[in-house]
Structures are given as structure tokens and as C-alpha cells.
């Protein structure tokens with residue numbers, strides 16, 4: 429059985445799409461995500477104590493089903509649950525896989541290292557084979573075939589609930605989430621100051637988007653770390669990424685390469701990010717961004 | 730806490746001729762940003778609650794440099810699990826670290842890891858060590874508070890936060906953003922140079938995940954269209970935004 433872990437995060441559908449490349453997949457659904465059309469079979473996990481996420485309990489549920497292959501999204505939870513499964517069963521775990529092919533009993537895999545700046549080709553053997561799928565490595569694609577869903581009640585004990593979510597803080601109402609925004613306006617060292625980001629906020633607001641930044645701006649305290657895009661920050665996939673005063677170091681690029689289009693504003697036409705862009709304006713962002721904002725307002729927005 | 734020596738890669742990564750490793754002949758070495766935060770968090774916990782800190786690393790003799798850097802920040806004790814410099818897999822690394830931690834003379838309350846190492850990005854050594862030691866564990870943490878023998882950990886989720894409570898001792902893997910690491914002071918650096926490092930010789934073991942080769946992904950250069958050289962470009966930018974359906978009027 430090829431099992432694919434599904435939680436409330438929409439990137440679960442990317443993992444399901446990826447897993448189908450290995451054969452018939454069963455979705456193991458822990459939280460509400462509509463998987464209909466993405467897989468032929470799904471098991472919805474029901475348990476009185478699974479009101480909220482508990483990593484060891486999710487891992488135990490996977491183990492109880494004795495799968496041959498387990499695929500999970502490369503999210504905090506996907507990585508965590510499969511690491512528990514791997515540790516419990518003493519098997520290998522391949523994290524952030526971007527391509528896979530069967531090779532007899534083994535799997536030939538390609539996975540990300542260095543946050544995606546480097547790829548590793550490897551051979552995965554043993555049972556079960558565990559892999560997480562790099563975020564935004566594939567686009568979710570339904571097959572159109574209806575999904576047959578049944579419930580599954582795992583046998584869980586106290587030991588599986590030693591660590592469980594005990595509280596939540598909801599995001600501030602009205603904020604656009606960086607990881608799901610249609611437009612992200614990103615700022616780097618070139619923005620110059622904390623106050624400089626007010627300009628970018630204004631542009632983002634006009635476009636219904638979110639503000640992001642490079643590691644330099646989070647390290648300088650101009651933005652909170654939750655705004656950071658890159659290897660040690662968020663992986664974004666907006667329709668448009670507007671990169672202002674960002675040079676485009678590889679560690680930043682790996683976080684924004686999921687963007688469909690990139691518009692760069694930079695005073696250096698040789699900045700590496702320009703070579704990755706669809707459009708660029710070469711010049712001082714402190715003149716260009718206000719001009720764009722003014723032009724948008726002139727047009728009635 | 731556990732930290733890993735990794736090359737300080739620049740704009741472009743170059744591989745060795747056999748494509749088995751990064752060519753480090755021109756590179757310095759560092760630890761991942763997550764691990765710098767793990768070191769800082771350990772120092773903050775001890776400043777608030779008392780106690781002492783120990784840093785461990787598994788790596789070549791040169792990894793003593795990363796232990797010294799942690800000691801220069803204020804960590805008291807250091808343990809080097811010395812290898813011949815070959816790449817160790819996650820299973821073997823975790824087993825060796827767990828054994829070394831078990832052998833420490835003093836009991837510990839909190840074991841900190843980075844969420845993932847900068848190089849391999851395996852996302853698992855912390856969890857594996859927790860299992861070897863039979864301890865509760867949580868990953869990807871960006872906030873820690875300790876009170877009454879209990880650790881409260883915060884993780885970003887869905888734009889908000891989810892909160893976990895763990896009994897001590899516990900294993901926590903942290904992410905950059907949990908704090909801003911301090912710089913080492915000059916007296917700290919001098920003290921670190923003189924502090925002895927405990928050395929252990931760990932035993933490697935094979936993994937069911939076998940590296941064949943490393944590949945530098947091809948650069949995805951685009952055909953960039955230059956829209957202009959300053960504020961005059963604004964109307965053309967707005968045209969692009971309109972074509973993308975981002976401007977309604």
C-alpha cells in the first residue's frame with residue numbers, strides 16, 4: 429500500500445499528486461481537506477483523542493496500516509510525523525524529494541539538499557519507504573476519478589499523546605498569509621530601514637498581497653522572521669513576486685522560485701535576481717515604488 | 730545542544746570531480762542559522778533558570794572550530810564525536826549523538842537541535858535522538874518558555890501559532906527566528922581557545938538511503954524584459970499588473 433498523509437494544509441494535495449506517480453495511493457486524511465478526485469481511496473482518521481495534532485499519534489496511525497511506501501508533504505508536520513515513523517521502525521527517511529522512479533524493489537529518488545540549492549540522487553531501499561515531497565515541487569492535479577472514503581479508527585494509547593497541540597493562536601484578522609498570497613511584495617537590504625517597508629506595505633495592500641523579505645531584513649529587525657522568504661524562511665508560490673532591493677542569493681531564490689512571475693526593482697542590473705525575473709525596473713526603489721503606487725491610485729485603485 | 734559543521738557556501742555551489750561532495754577548498758565553515766539560534770536559546774534558558782550548557786558535534790577534527798565558536802558565545806562544555814570527515818547518514822549520526830549524550834556525567838533538562846542541518850536538510854536527527862533516549866520531542870519551534878518543570882513550545886501554523894506542552898527532560902528542534910543570536914565577545918573567544926574539548930570516537934553504520942551523486946540544479950534563467958530605468962517605468966509596471974489581472978479598473 430502507498431499511503432499519503434493529508435492534513436489541513438493545501439500542499440497535501442501536491443503530495444497526493446506526487447504519490448500517484450508511484451501507483452495507486454490511499455490518502456490518510458487527518459484533517460479536513462477535500463481530496464475528492466485526487467485519489468481512488470481515502471481513509472478518514474477518527475479517534476476521540478485526536479481533536480488536535482499529536483505527532484506520535486499520527487505516526488502510530490501510519491505504522492498500524494503497515495504501508496510499503498509513505499508519502500507526506502514537506503511541511504513541519506509532514507517532516508515531523510515521518511521522522512517519528514522512521515525512528516520508531518528504524519528505517520530511512522528521504523526528505524524533500526522532487527522526483528522518484530521505481531527501480532526493482534528500490535526507489536530512485538532525487539531530493540533537495542541545501543534547501544534546494546543542490547540536488548541529491550539517491551537509492552532508497554527497505555520497508556516501509558518514507559519520503560516527504562518538497563513544497564511546491566509539483567502542482568496539485570486532480571484525476572477526475574471519484575474518491576471512495578471510509579473511516580479508520582487507529583488503536584492509540586496514552587504514550588502517543590504525550591505531545592499534542594494544547595492551544596492555538598489565530599492569525600490577526602485581515603492579514604494576508606505569505607504562504608498562500610496571490611501577490612507577494614518582497615523587500616531586501618535595499619529598502620534601507622524599517623520605515624522603508626511602509627512603501628512596500630502600501631503596494632501590497634493595493635494588490636491584495638502580503639509583504640515578505642530577505643534574511644538581511646529579518647536579521648536587522650526591520651521585519652518579523654515570519655516574513656522571511658528562503659531556505660530558512662517561507663516557501664512562497666504567488667502569481668507574482670515583486671522583489672525590491674533584493675540581490676537574489678541562492679538561499680533566497682529557493683524560497684521564491686515557486687512564484688509564477690517575478691518583477692524586480694533593483695538599482696543594479698547585474699543583481700542575480702534580475703536574471704531570474706520576467707520584468708525588471710532598474711533604479712532606486714524609493715522613487716519607483718511610490719510612482720507605481722501613485723499610478724495605481726490614479727487608475728482608481 | 731547539537732550543531733553541525735557545514736561549508737559556508739557562496740552564490741554558487743561547486744562540486745568535487747566525483748560529484749560526491751561540495752568542493753570546500755575555497756570555503757570557510759559555519760553552522761546552520763537554526764543551530765546558531767539553538768545555541769542562543771540554550772544560553773538564554775540558563776541565564777533565566779540557572780544550570781550549564783554543553784554543545785556536541787559529530788564531524789571531522791576541524792569541527793572543533795564550531796564548538797569553540799559556541800563556547801565563545803558562552804557555552805561551558807564541548808564534546809567532539811570525531812569522524813574521518815566522511816558524510817554520516819542521519820541514522821548513524823543520531824545513534825552516535827544519543828550514545829554520547831547518555832554518557833554525559835550530568836543529567837540534562839533540555840536538548841536543543843536545529844530543525845534541519847543546512848547541508849543535508851534531513852529534518853530528522855533530533856527526532857531520532859529523542860526516540861533513542863525515550864524522550865518527548867517537538868520540531869520546528871520558534872518560541873520556548875519553561876515553568877514548573879514544564880516546557881511550552883510555539884510553532885507557526887496557518888498564519889497563527891500552535892502551542893505544545895512537554896514534560897522535562899525534552900528534545901526541541903528550533904528554527905531561525907526564535908531569537909537573534911548574540912555575537913561572541915573577545916574575552917569569550919580567548920576563554921574558548923583555552924577550554925578543553927572532550928573527544929569520542931563514534932562507530933558509523935549504513936543507511937537504506939544511499940547517495941549516488943550530487944547535482945547542481947540548472948539555472949532557470951528567464952528572458953527578462955526591462956521596463957525602464959526609474960519612476961518613468963510606473964505606467965508600464967501597472968500595465969503588466971493589469972495584464973496579470975491584479976488591477977481591476
Ligand SMILES: Cc1cc2nc3c(=O)[nH]c(=O)nc-3n(C[C@H](O)[C@H](O)[C@H](O)COP(=O)(O)OP(=O)(O)OC[C@H]3O[C@@H](n4cnc5c(N)ncnc54)[C@H](O)[C@@H]3O)c2cc1C
Pocket residue numbers: 615616617618619641642643644645656657658659660661662672673674675676677678679680683693694695696699711712713714738761762847
Ligand atoms: C544557510 C543559510 C540560509 C539562508 N537563508 C536565507 C533565507 O531564508 N532567506 C534569505 O533571503 N536569505 C537567506 N540567507 C542569506 C543570503 O545568502 C543573503 O545574504 C541574503 O538573501 C541577502 O539579502 P538581500 O538581498 O536583502 O541583501 P543584499 O545581498 O545586500 O542585496 C541588496 C540589494 O538591494 C539593491 N539595492 C540597494 N539599494 C537599492 C535601492 N535604493 N533601490 C533598489 N535596489 C537597491 C542592491 O543592488 C542589491 O541587489 C541564508 C544564508 C545561509 C548561509
Ligand SMILES: Nc1ncnc2c1ncn2[C@@H]1O[C@H](COP(=O)(O)O)[C@@H](O)[C@H]1O
Pocket residue numbers: 731732733734761763764785786787788819822826841842843844845846847849850851852853854855
Ligand atoms: N553531525 C552532526 N553533529 C551534531 N549535530 C547534528 C549533526 N547532524 C545533525 N545534527 C543536528 O540535527 C539537526 C537536524 O539535522 P538533519 O536531520 O540532518 O537535518 C541539526 O540542525 C543539528 O542540530
